[in-house]
Amino acid sequence: MSLTFVNHNGDRISQSRMADMRAQGAELDRKRRLTVKTDPVSVHKGWRVSGIQLGKLEKAMQAHGRLRQMAQKAGGKLPEPFDETAWLRPAKHTAVRGKAYILQEAAQQCKELTAKAGWINAQIQEI
Numbered sequence: 130m131s132l133t134f135v136n137h138n139g140d141r142i143s144q145s146r147m148a149d150m151r152a153q154g155a156e157l158d159r160k161r162r163l164t165v166k167t168d169p170v171s172v173h174k175g176w177r178v179s180g181i182q183l184g185k186l187e188k189a190m191q192a193h194g195r196l197r198q199m200a201q202k203a204g205g206k207l208p209e210p211f212d213e214t215a216w217l218r219p220a221k222h223t224a225v226r227g228k229a230y231i232l233q234e235a236a237q238q239c240k241e242l243t244a245k246a247g248w249i250n251a252q253i254q255e256i
Contacts, residue, residue: 177229178240
């Protein structure tokens with residue numbers, strides 16, 4: 130028993146025509162997948178402004194001061210004095226705004242405003 134296919138009119142479809150239709154469908158799938166895999170470098174998602182939030186450095190300094198006080202009370206070895214540059218190097222930058230800016234000028238203006246507001250190391254990143 131063989132399987133036969135018909136079109137929407139009820140006409141029989143030959144095996145060669147069926148193979149052609151499969152090849153055409155496979156070609157369309159291949160083209161669709163190629164269009165989905167675009168070059169990620171060519172897609173520009175905007176500009177993000179990030180920096181270290183206002184008050185994080187002060188909190189770190191206070192925590193270090195409390196640590197020194199506890200070590201002094203316990204009579205142990207005092208930790209080294211707080212080094213601001215050593216703390217800033219690995220500090221995590223926080224995005225100023227959740228949504229990226231489309232224009233670089235807008236991101237630059239936001240960077241200037243965040244620096245005026247007291248954020249540390251405000252920087253613009255291209256996404």
